[in-house]
Amino acid sequence: MSLQGKRIVVGLGGGIAAFKAVELVRELMRRGAEVRVVMTEAATHFVGPITFAGLTGKPAVTDLWAEDYAGEVHVELGDWADAIVIAPATMNLMARASSGQANDAVLATLACARGDVFFAPAMHARMWSHPAMQSNIQTLRARGAVVLGPVTGPLANGEIGEGRMMEPEDIAEAIESHLVHSDDLSGSRILITAGPTHEDLDPVRYLGNRSSGRMGYAIASRAQHRGAEVTIVSGPVHLPVPSGAEVVRVRSAEEMHAAVMSRFEHFDVVIMAAAVADYRPERRATRKIKKGKSLKLELVRNPDILADVGAKRARRPSVLVGFALETENLEQSARDKLERKAADLIVANEASAGLGGDTNRATLVDAATATPLPEMTKRALADQVLDRVRTLLNNSSQRSRLETEHEAPN
Ligand code: CTP
Numbered sequence: 001m002s003l004q005g006k007r008i009v010v011g012l013g014g015g016i017a018a019f020k021a022v023e024l025v026r027e028l029m030r031r032g033a034e035v036r037v038v039m040t041e042a043a044t045h046f047v048g049p050i051t052f053a054g055l056t057g058k059p060a061v062t063d064l065w066a067e068d069y070a071g072e073v074h075v076e077l078g079d080w081a082d083a084i085v086i087a088p089a090t091m092n093l094m095a096r097a098s099s100g101q102a103n104d105a106v107l108a109t110l111a112c113a114r115g116d117v118f119f120a121p122a123m124h125a126r127m128w129s130h131p132a133m134q135s136n137i138q139t140l141r142a143r144g145a146v147v148l149g150p151v152t153g154p155l156a157n158g159e160i161g162e163g164r165m166m167e168p169e170d171i172a173e174a175i176e177s178h179l180v181h182s183d184d185l186s187g188s189r190i191l192i193t194a195g196p197t198h199e200d201l202d203p204v205r206y207l208g209n210r211s212s213g214r215m216g217y218a219i220a221s222r223a224q225h226r227g228a229e230v231t232i233v234s235g236p237v238h239l240p241v242p243s244g245a246e247v248v249r250v251r252s253a254e255e256m257h258a259a260v261m262s263r264f265e266h267f268d269v270v271i272m273a274a275a276v277a278d279y280r281p282e283r284r285a286t287r288k289i290k291k292g293k294s295l296k297l298e299l300v301r302n303p304d305i306l307a308d309v310g311a312k313r314a315r316r317p318s319v320l321v322g323f324a325l326e327t328e329n330l331e332q333s334a335r336d337k338l339e340r341k342a343a344d345l346i347v348a349n350e351a352s353a354g355l356g357g358d359t360n361r362a363t364l365v366d367a368a369t370a371t372p373l374p375e376m377t378k379r380a381l382a383d384q385v386l387d388r389v390r391t392l393l394n395n396s397s398q399r400s401r402l403e404t405e406h407e408a409p410n
Pocket of ligand 1: 307
C-alpha cells in the first residue's frame, strides 16, 4: 500500500483512452490512494460518471454548475489533492491548460492545484508531433507539470505510432515514485553547478559549448522536490528556476569557481553538473576585435572547480559528485577522475549520447562499484543520482557518528 494516505484527483479528457482511466483509478486505489474523479463533458461520452462514483464512493465531478456542488468544488479538490493526473490528456485539453483556461471542471481544478500535476497524453501520432502540441507541452513542463508518455504502439485507428496513453499500471508507478520520494532529502543543503560557461574574447564574442543546463536543473528540481535546500550556481542558460531554489548566476569558469569556492563549506552535498570550459582566452579585448586575414588565439587553463573542492574539503561537503563525458574506457576514465578530483561519485555519460538532448545514458561510478543505467530522461537520471547521494549521505553520517563515539572520552 505504497500510496497509503495520498489523495489523488484523476481528471479525464474526452478521448477513446478514457476507458483506461477506470483501471487507473482502481490501480491507484489498490496502492492505497484516496481518489476523486473530475471529467470534461466530452469525457462523459466515452465512459459514464456512475462507473467512477461506484469505484470511488464519491460522485465524479462533471459540471461546476451542478447543484450537488454548492461551494467551490474545484478549489476544494485543488486544495485536497497531493497530485492531479490528467488521463487521458487530449491535445485540446492540454492546449487549454497551457493557455490557462479554466472553463470546465477539469481545467478549473488544475488551475487550483497545490500538489503535483501529471499529464498522460493520448492522441494520434500526428497530433502529438504537431508543433502547437509540442510547444504547449514545453509550457506545461516549464511550469512544473510531469508528462508521462505517450508511448509508441497501436493507436485508436489501428496505426502504429507515438501517441498511445501509457498503461494505467505504469502511470500509477510513475506517480508513486514521484510522490513517495518526497522529503527523503529534507534537512540537506545541496549546491549544484549547471550549464555551460562563456569565456569572453571581446565585448561581443565568447567561447562556449552546447550544454543546455537541463541535467543540472533537473537535479535541482528533483532535490528541491525531495525536500533539500537547493542552490544552483548557473552558467548562462534560459531555464526556469525550480520554485524555492536559490540561483547564483555566473558567466565564466572563473566566476563559477569563485561562487562555488566561497560557498561549498556550507553544503552537505555538492554536485558539479556544469560543463565548465577547460580554457579561456589569455586576454579579453576591451574593444571588439576587428577582422584581419587570420586570428591567433592563445588559451590558458581555467581552474578545475571540482578538483579544487575535492582538495580543500574538510568536513563539508560530505558528498561530492562530478560528471564526466567520455568517449572510451568509460568506467576506467571515470574512476581515474573520481580519484584525481577526490569525488565520491562520478556520473559518466557516453559522449555518443551528445550534449543537449532530453535523455541520457550514464554509468554511476563510485569507489567500489560501477552501475550502468539504461537510457532515461534527465529527470529520471536526476532521481537515480539523488538516490545514490542519499545513500552516501547516510554512510557518511554513520561514519562521523562512529568517529565521534570513538573520540568521546569515557
Ligand atoms: N569541472 C570543473 N571545473 C572545470 C572542468 C570540469 O568543475 N574547469 C567538473 C565538471 O563540472 C564535471 C567534471 O569536472 O563535474 C568533469 O569534467 P571533465 O572536463 O570531464 O574532467 P577532466 O578531468 O577535465 O576530463 P578530461 O581530462 O577527460 O578532459
